[in-house]
Amino acid sequence: MGVKSDIINFPVSSCLSPTDKSLEFDRDFRIRHYAGDVVYSVVGFIDKNKDTLFQDFKRLLYNSSNPVLKCMWPEGKLRINEVTKRPLTAATLFKNSMIMLVENLACKEPYYVRCIKPNEVKSPLLFEQERCRHQVEYLGLLENVRVRRAGFAYRQTYPRFLQRYLPHINHS
Incomplete structure (x- = not known):
């Protein structure tokens, strides 16, 4: 495989x-x-992504002062004598990075922030109503508000749910 x-x-x-x-x-x-x-x-x-990434390049990225770059290249912390004979390709690194990302996201709780850009020039005093209306419509914000007002989007943890509703179940 x-x-x-x-x-x-x-x-x-x-x-x-x-x-x-x-x-x-x-x-x-x-x-x-x-x-x-x-x-x-x-x-x-x-x-297109079978380029070989050499250890010195990985080490350079790992030693970056940028924490995002540093966490993307953990292989860079390996010493010369710990490096495998054949460097990983960009595609393999991308695949491994995606697996780590999915694992990381799976243990998080999502919060959604939707930003509306009020105008093209990013001026704080300029509000383009049609542009904002298009973004609100495209993002489905009105439908989202309606669903939440109806009470369908309430989320609670499983232990909290059990704590609240378990006493109401008839045990037979």
């Missing part, structure tokens, strides 16, 4: 609509930004 089969077996977030002819199934994906859609293709991704 190689990198290619691992990537193919990643879960698919949503299937394409049968009417969406602009994307090729299992090859393209779209990221929807508030400003518009961006289409990406996975064709040749592995081939």
